[in-house]
Amino acid sequence: MEKGILYFEEPGPQNTEATIQAAKRRASELGIRHIVVATTHGRTGLKVAEAFKDLDCNIVAVTISQGYEAEGWTMKPQEREILKAKGVKVFTGIHALGDDVNAALAEELGGTAYNAIVAHTLYRFCQGMKVCIEVVLMAADAGLIPIDQEVISIAGTGEGADTAIVVKPSYPRKFLDLQIKEIIAKPR
Secondary structure (H helix, E strand, O other): OOOOOEEEOOOOHHHHHHHHHHHHHHHHHHOOOEEEEEOOOOHHHHHHHHHOHHHOOEEEEEEOOHHHHHHOOOOOHHHHHHHHHOOOEEEEOOOOOOOOHHHHHHHHHOOOOHHHHHHHHHHOOOHHHHHHHHHHHHHHHOOOOOOOOOEEEEEOOOOOOOEEEEEEOOOHHHHHHOEEEEEEEEEO
16 A cells, blocks of 8 residues: 655644645545544634534544643633534543653652653654644543544644544553554644
């Protein structure tokens, strides 16, 4: 099989529409009906819901954890309700690749948590790759996507979307079972 990857010269929200359309094309080609999208305040989640509405997909929007409320990065109840009204499942939980007890202890006592090593390895691809994997782990652990089927994960750098992958999910505790099958789009 020979497939192309959509590469962007610069990361960022200006790539959102192209990323979503590339992800939709690949979902159609592969018959994938489970889509996971990272979204802070719901804008990217709404764009995914609109783009995929004719494919009858299970769309799961994963938000940043509540621990970031002071920074203004958490989803407001009215934003959550707008997504739910469009049929999107919204999940907020502990980050699978950081910002947990491991991170707190490593910061206080020294050392590095294993999940931070995984996160930093994925950052070598791009920020969106780390987030794509993280939100899939979180959605799987919440029981919102199957782990026996490929899903598409969409995320970005800062805001919007610039990365999309096909992935066979796993639970965080079974991380070594996760398989990145294809890169659909990413910044260079």
